[in-house]
Amino acid sequence: MAAVVTTLVQEVQALRARLLAGERGQAGRLPAADPAGLIDLITALEELKSASCAAQAEAATSFDAARRSQAAAAGVPASRRGVGVANEVALARRESPHRGQALLGMAKALSAEMPHTLDRLRDGSLSEFRAMLLVRESACLEVEHRILLDKELCADPACLIGVGTRELMVLARRLVAELDPAAVVRRARKAEVDRTVTVRPAPDTMGYLTGLMPVAQAVSAYASLRKAAEAARAAGDPRSLGQLMADLLLTRLTGVADTGSADSAPAVPVALTITLSDETLAGGHAAADLTAPGVAPEVLPAEIARLLAGRALESGVAAWFRRLYLSPQGALVAMTSRQRTFPNGMAEFLCQRGIGICATPYCDAPVRHADHIVGAEYGGQTSLQNGQGLCAACNYAKQAAGWFQQPLRAPGEPLQVETITPTGHRYNARAPAPPGRISA
Template sequence: MCEYHTGMAAQLTAEEVRSFVDRITAGVCPDDPAAQVDVVAALETLKCAASAVQAEVSVVYDARRRADEAAAGVGAACRGRGVASEVALARRESPHRGQVLLGLAKVLHAEMPHTLARLRDGSLSEFRAMLLARETACLPVELRMFADEETCADPTALDGVGTRELVGRIRRLVAELDPAAVARRARKAASDRNVTVRPAPDTMTYLTALVPVAQGVAAYAALRKAAEAARAAGDPRSLGQLMSDLMVARVTGAADTGSPEAAPAVPVTVDVVISDESLAGGHAPAEVSADGVPAEVVPAEVARNLLAQAIDQPADSEVINWFRCLYRNRLGRLVAMSTRSRFHTKAMGEFLALRGAGICATPFCDAPIRHNDHITPVADGGETTADDGQGLCQACNHAKQAPGWRQHQVGHPVDRHQVETITPTGHRYTATAPAPPGWREPRYVQAGPGRYQLIA
C-alpha cells in the first residue's frame, strides 16, 4: 500500500504539494553556474519522485474504488470502470494515456518494486520505467520480478546508462529467461498491425503502417526499386518524393500524378471547412478532416487550392463536390448547418463532428470522434439535439457510463458550446468547443474609465 496510508507517516495533501510548487516556482535562480546545474538535476529527481508518488496514489485510489463498488454490489466486471479516465483527467492526459499510466502503476506496485524504488529515488524516469515494464510484459510474474531485481536493485548500476542501452539490457535478459515467451510475443505482435495518421509540420501528415518486419522491408524495397527505375528514366523528382507519390498512387488505386500539388483522387469524403472571408481571399486558416481523422489546420491558400482542384474536374470524373453552410453566432459558436436532406441523425452527427473539429469532446483527449453522445442521458430526459449532443471517442463514451459520472452543458446558450464533466470524486472539468475556422476572439483595450474599444 502507499506509505502515506500506513504506519505513523503523515498523509500527503494536495495543499502541501501546491504550496511546495509555489515555493519552488517563486524561487530566484542562483548566480553560481554550478548551483544552477545542481538545481536542474535536483528538479529532475523531483519529477521522477513525483511520478512514483502519482503511481502509488493511483493504485491506492483504484483499490479503494473497487472495494467501495464491491460493497455496493457492483459486478466484478464493472468495478473500477472509469478510474483510468479519472486519472487521465487529473493528469491532463488522454483516456488512453490514463489507462497506460494506471496499468504501469499497478505493475510497478505489484510486480516491479525495484523499478518503482528507482523511480522514487530519481534513478529512472517514468518513460524508462514504462519501457522496462513493456519489455518484461511477456514474462510470468516470478520471472518478471527476477528481471526487475537484476536490472534495478542496485541504483549505481543505472549510472550513465542511456535509454537504448537500458532497453538492450532488459531485452537480452528477457530472452535468456524465457525464449519461448519472446517468441510468443513476436507472433502476437503481428495481430497488432495497423495504420495510423498524425499531423506533421507545414500541412503535412505522417501516414504510418505497423506491419511484420518481412512485409515492411518488402514494401519499402518495392517502392525504392520503382522509384530508382523512374529516376533512371528521367523523372526529376527526388527518391523520397517518388516513393511517397508511388505509395499514395498504389494505395488509392489512382494514377501517379507526378506532383503533390495535384494529388490523386481518393474515394473518401474529405471535409474542407473554411470561412466565407477566407474563401473570398482572406488569410484566416481553414481545417481539413475526414471520417475518423481529426481536423488539421491548413493555410487559407492551401484550402482554396484544394477546393479549386476538386471543382475543376473533367466531365467524366467520379469526384463529387457539394457545399454546405455552417452558421455561427456573434460569439463564434456553430449553431446550425444547411443540408440538402432533412436534419436527421446522420446530419446531426456530422454537425457535432464539425463543431468539435473531429476530436473527442472530453478534456485532454485527442482521439477522433467515434460516437455521438447525449450529454444528458436519454433515460434522464436528454433530447436528441445539437445542444445536448457531443462527439466522443469510444473509450470516453464508455467511461462516462460508470457509476458517479455526470455531465451537463454550462454557460449561456449563445456562448460557445461547453460541457462540464463531474467525476465520482466531485472533481469538475470543463470542455469548450474549439472556434470554427476564420474566427478570432474579440480583443478589447481600455480607452478610458469604464470605456473599452474593440481592436480585433
C-alpha cells in the same frame, strides 16, 4: 489516512507556490550569477519530477483499489469493477484516456511486481518514460520472471549510472529472452496478429501513413518501392527517390494515375471536409480546418484551403458547400444539411463543432459517437444543446456509476460541458472556436 493525504496535498501545493514565487532576476528569470548552482537546481528538479511520478503511481494504485472496493461493496459485478478508474486518473493528470490507462497499468505493475523499478523512480535514477519502457518490455513475462528482471536491472542504483535509454532497453530485452524465450515467441506471434495501418497528420498539410507489419514484410515492401523508384530514376524521371517511392505507393494502393510531376502528388478521389469562414473564402487570412473520417483534424492556411477548393471545382470532382451559422458571440449554432434525416445531420454538426476531436478534456481521439451530454435516462433531450462528439472509449467510460455531465451554456454562448467524476471532482471542456475566430 485522509488527513495524511490532505497534508501531502498541502505540502506539494506549498512547494509549487515556492517554486513559482522564488527569487527571480530580470524578466522573471533565475539569476545567472551561479552557473554551477543552476545545474544543481536542474538536477534537483529532475529528481523531484521522478519522485513525483513515483508518488502519482502509488496514489493511482491506492485509488484503483479504493474504487474497486467501493464497487464490490455496492454489488457491482467483478467484470465491471474498475470501469472508469483510468479515465479519472487521466483527467487528474490532464492526459488522454488512453494514456491514463497506460499510466494506471504501469502503476499497478510497479507496485505489485517491480518494486526496485519503483524505488529507482523515487530516487530519480529512472524517469517515468524509462520506467514505462521497462514495464512494457517485461509485460510478456510471468510474475516470478518479472521480479527477477526487476531485481537484476534496478536493485542497485549504481547499475543505472550512465546507462542510456536504448542501452537499458537492450539489457531488458536480453534478459526477457533469457528468462522466458517462449514468452518472446508468444509476444512476436501476438504482435503479428496486431498488424495494422494508421494515418496521422504531419506538419505543412502532410500526413504519415504507417503500416505496422512483420519486419520481413515491411522490408520487402520498402525494397520493392525503392527498386521501382531507382529504375524510374535511371530511365530519366526527374523526381527524387523519396518522391517516386511516395507516388508509387499511392498509385499501387489506390490505382490512380501517376502524373509524373515533381511539384504535386497524384490526385485521389476521397471525401474531405474543409471548414472555413466566408471571409477566408473571399480572400481573408483566417485559417481553415480539414477533417476526414477517422483522421485527426489538420489546420490549413487560408491560401491552401482556397487552393484545394478551387482545384476540386476545376477538376470536376463532386463538391458542395454547406453553410455553418454562428451566434453574435461566435458560437457555432446550426448548419444546412443535404440529408433528410436530422439525426445524421446533427451528428455531423456535433463533429464539426468539436473540429473532429473528442469533447472529453485532454482526449485527442477522433469523434466516433454522437453523445447525449445529459443521458436520455436522466431526461436529456436529443438536441444540439445537449449533444457532443465523443470517441468510443470516452462514451463507454461515462456510463460507469457516479459519472455525470451537464452543459454550461446560455443561448448563443459557446458550449461548455462540465464532467463530474465519482469522487466529485469537476472538469470543464469548452467547444473550440470555429475557423475565422481567434477565440470562441
